[in-house]
Amino acid sequence: MTTIRICFTLCVLLFYTNAQAINFHFQQEKEQDTVATPKIGYLWGKSNALNNTKQYDTLLAFLEKHLKNVQPKTEKDSLDVADLYYNQFEGYYNTGKLLKSIQSTNKGMLFCGKATSPRGNHIKGVLYYKRAYAESSLNFAKRAKNTMKTAIDYLSKDYDDNLDYLVDAYVFLSSAAAYHGNAADAKRYIRLAKKTYQNNKKYLDKKRLDNYEIVLAYREIYVYYKHAKSSEDSLALTKVVKKLHELQALPTFNKHERIYYSTAMNHVGDWYVSRKHDSLTTKKDVQLGSYYLDKSIDLIENKDYPGDPFMFKYNKCKALTLANELTKADSLINHLLNKMTANDKRKSFFLAQKGLIKAKLQQKDSAVAVFHKVIEKIHSDTTKLANDYSNFKPSKVFGESKLIRRVAEKLAAFYPKDTIVQKKVSKLYHLAFVQFENSYARTKFNLQQNRELRKILYGLLTTKSDDATISVATLLSQTETMMNQMTWQRFYQNRYTNKLPELDSLNFRHLKLRSLLATAKRNNNIKNKDSVQELIDNHIAVTNKKFPNLALLSSKKFELSTLQKKLSNDELALKYLIFDKKIAIFSITNTSVDWELRPWTIEEIDLVENVVNSIKNRTYNANNAILLGNKLLPEIDQNIKKIIVNPDGELYRIPFEILQKKAQFLTKNYDIRYTSNLKFIHLEALEHLPTTGTLAIYAPNYDEIPNNNSAIVTRNNTSELSGAKKEAEIISDLFLSKVYTGKNVSKKQFIATAPKAEILHLAMHAEINDKEPGLSRLLFNKNNVEEDDLYLEELYALNLKADLAVLSACNTGLGKESAGRNLESFQRAFTFSGVPATVVSLWEVPDQSTSEIMGSFYGYLKAGNTKSVALKKAKIEYLNKHKGTKLEQPFYWTGFVLYGDETAISQPTSSIIWYLLGIGFLLVIGVVFYRKRVS
Structure with a gap:
């Protein structure tokens, strides 16, 4: 009995002690949770713990209560607080409070301060990484891209915890680039993600439940799904799909990887259905x-694979519609729409598909009503959309500009004779234009953006009515801004940063990186090319961060009215835009903007080819030149004396001087110059920078290669250029010059x-690379050593002050067509480097005639003529001199064209002249003094 009592007593004591301990811990937690300044570690x-268990509301309430009172005392404390803000981000982001989530990352970064420890860099990188996702969710595309690139700067540090985030950061940039039309960047970032994974495969395979090999295969399929057009891309897509099939068949394939496989199958199905225009889909x-598509749906419905049933079945609906199984398609789309929530952001796309089905079922009223609902869903204001769309507010979703354009196309195609519907179509194209402007990623204008914008512009021009809500002048102004904004910024930055000594080291590094990129391209080393391009992107980001005011050097917008005010009464600007089977010709004077659409089919394209080839082959056909002139030239008023041509596409190859009007070369009656965009016709606030005031002439010697006909030795190979020597001598006598010649x-x-030069003159050989424009080069070395050639890629990194660059070499005005149908040429590269005017050649120019024309050109420049007048007079002088001989063929004299600013060259007075004037002044003073003494 005593033993029992003792045991009972011990049990009571033990229970009491445990109760006290539990109570103590409870009180401690309670105190920590209620005191004004709880410990940061707690x-x-x-x-x-709350974040890991996804208790987001509790997490936010807890942090809201305590975060404002934290006072870190050590670097560890500060980084712990930064982590608290990371947790707050997770709470806000996962409850849909995106703006607040961005604010959390910004506050967290403040607590990282200048910490450079591995953990400090890691937390900063992760906060930027998270912020990029929130910005992307808000459709701040450019901001998200720049934020993620900053994240990569920190996550690239040697720290294992960074690796998973780093791979996904590259994946993020790839997907964003693919969505916004930049296929090259999308592929490059996927390659960087794969490289990072392969270099750290062992660690990352242990870190994740899903395998990056499968994740990256899926992401690569997404890139091709968005952009595969060529047979080469189609083969690449097929190869990746095969690889994914093989990975899925492995026994190691697990449930966490299923989402990538099912979604990839759906992307591939949609690619086959959507990659071509409806009329071309077989x-x-x-x-x-x-x-x-059926396979992907079967996986999620019957094989326990995760996936988005709405998107999978929506794509199936598109296939049914194309197959004209309209009853099935109608039933399926109604089923999906009935199940969708009212605020589902994809609803506009689903409604558009329903409208198309109704139109194909010949249910006109239903189709028109549904298409109106599409615009209602895109309209991003709380006020109800007006029936005439007058209060339409665009969203930030880039894909919705294409959606509106497609709605307009369908209505136009199904109801061409309905005047009410056609008026609606015109307004829809305007909405598509507004939506595009509000949502495109404001980075380098890419091929997909260019194609989409041209389709919208074509729709606007072909359906334009008297009560149109946008004028042609406004249309041109906004189009120029979207297509050329980055070009303007690069020109002004490179021109004016030359006078900032603090940028010298950065500029030198940029040049070195560009040289490395040229080497990587030359060696076809894709890995090195990707790595160097990443370094260049980071370098530009760092430069812009250190010197934020660089972005202010150029105005962000172009106004056609501003250009018109600067045009003189006798000037006409011709802007061309080529569409599918049509060409738009805009005639701009100081008082008017006129336009017209003309046919531009394979017949016209062949005519351009024939005219250019006939010039090069010295078989110029005047009748073809007259015919082409009739197709390209509008009516020109009698008072017009100067024409500025803004070409497009294949028109860059044509010297308009040889087009004929009234049986005369155009150059006989007009001063002609060219521009790559309208803003460069009259450059705003063009400051003539301090230089040495010299003309720098570069005329290398090359090994002699005999040619029996010196009149046709051209500057496209390594033959000796005797004309270049004479050219250099003549020019150097006219201007204060520095001549760099010899071997x-x-x-x-x-x-x-x-x-340092005011004028640059390059009398040398050039080599054009049509496949890889960055490898086009100017040949300096007689032995053609590649490392001593100046590549186009390197030119983009130079910062030049010159007012004029004369590229007295072959084909310097030609190159590969860029996204905006400009040319990646030496002319463009010198413009990017800060040179406002360039004289370039359109074909392999004969050395002898080049020398003659260049000598005359500089003579007329010396006489004070504008650049366009000087070039015109030089050509006519050559033509008159050789009239009646074989040398009057356009091949010999019309190859050189002027791009950009045409103002006359300021004449620097040499030191000798100043010396002579000084002596004269002293003599006059001496004579006056002597006469005074005599008197």
Whole structure:
């Protein structure tokens, strides 16, 4: 009995002691949770626990209560607080409070301060990474891209915890680039993600539940799904799909990887269905697409694979519509719409598909009503959309500009004779234009953006009515801004940063990186090319961060009215835009803007080819030149004396001077010059920068290669250019010059001296690379050593002050067509480097005639003529001199054209003249003094 009592007593004591301990811990937690300044370590532990268990509302309430009172005393404390803000971000982001989530990352970064420890860099990188996702969710595309690139700067540090975030950061940039039309960047970022994974495969395979090999295969499929057009891309897509099939068949394939496989199958199916225009999609395309779409739907419905049933079935609906299985398609789209929530952001796309089905079912009223609902869903204001769309507010979703354009196209195609519908179509194209302007990523204008914008512009021009809500002048102004904004910024930055000594080291690094990029391209080393391009992107980001005012050097917008005020009464600007089977010709004077659409089919394109080839082959056909002139030239008023041509596409190859009007070359009656965009016709606030006032002439010597006909030796190979020597002598006599000639003229010498010159003259060989424009080069070395050639890629990194660059070499005005149908040429590269005017050649120019024309050109410049007048007079002088001989063929004299600013060259007075004037002044003073003494 005593033993029992003792045991009972011990049990009571033990229970009491445990109760006291539990109560103590409870009180301690309660105190920590209620005191004004709880310990940071406690906050860090508890917030992590709430975040890991996804108790977001509790987490936010807890941090809201305590975060404002934290007072870190050590670097560790500060980084713990930064982690608290990371947890707060997770709470806000996962409850849909995106703006607040961005604010959390910004506050967290403040607590990182200048911490450079591995953990400090890691937390900063992760906060930027998270912020980029929130910005992307808000459709702040450019901001999200720049934020993620900053994240990569920190996550690239050697720290294992960074690796998972780093791979996904590259994936993020790839997907964003693919969505916004930049296929090259999308592929490059996927390659960087794969490289990072392969270099750290062992660690990352242990870190994740899903395998990056499968994740990256899926992401690569997404890139091709968005952009595969060529047969080469199609083969690449097929190869990646095969690889994904093989990975899925492995026994290691697990449930966490299923989402990538099912979604990839759906992307592939949709690619077959959507990659072509509806009219070009074949029965086989639909069958292949349906196979993959059905497979993806079967996976999520019957095989326990995750996936988005709405998107999978929406894509199936598109396939059914193309196959004209309209009853099934109608039933399926109604089923999906009935199940969708009212605020589902995808609803506009689903409604558009329903409208198309109704139109194909010949249910006109229903189709028009549904298409109106599409615009209602895109309209991003709380006020109800007006029936005439007058209060439409665009969203930030880039894909919705294409959606509106497609709605307009469908209505136009199905109801061409309905005047009410056609008026609606015109307004819809305007809405598509507004939506595009509000949502495109304001980075380098890319091929997909260019295609989409041209389709919208074509729709606007073909449906334009008297009561149109946008004028042609406004249309041109906004189009120029979207297509050329980055070009303007690069020109002004490179021109005016030359006078900032603090940028010298950054500019030198940029040049070195561009040289490395040229080497990587030359060696076709894709890995090195990707790595160097990443370094260049980071370098530009760092430069802009250090010197934020650089972005202010150029105005962000172009106004056509501003250009018109600067045009003189006798000036006409012709802007061309080529569409599918049509060409728009805009005639701009100081008082009017006129336009017209003309046919531009394979017949006209062949005519351009024939005219250009006939010039090059010295078989110029005047009748073809007259015919082409009739197709390209509008009516020109009698008072017009100067024409500025803004070409497009294949028109860059044509010297308009040889087009004929009234049986005369156009150059006989007009001063003609060219521009790559309207803003460069009259450059705003163009400051003539301080230079040495010299004309720098670069004329290398090359090994002699005999040619029996010196009149046709051209500057496209390494033959000796005797004309270039004479050219250099004549020009140097006219202007204060520095002549760099001989066998030792080098790229290094050019890079060191060119930024100081007022005029640059390059009398040398050039080599054009049509496949890889960055590898087009100017040949300095007689032995053609590639490292001593100046590549186009390197030119983009130069900062030049010159007012004029004369590229007295072959084909310097030609190159590969860029996204905006400009040319990636030497002319463009010198403009990017800060030179406002360039004279370039359109074909392999004969050395002898080049020498003659260049000598005359500089003579007329010396006489004070504007650049366009000087070039015109030089050509006519040559033509008159050789009239009646074989040398009057346009091949010999019309190859050189002027791009950009045409103002006359300011005449620097040499030191000798000042010396002579000084002596004269002293003599006059002496004579006056002597006469006074005599008197």
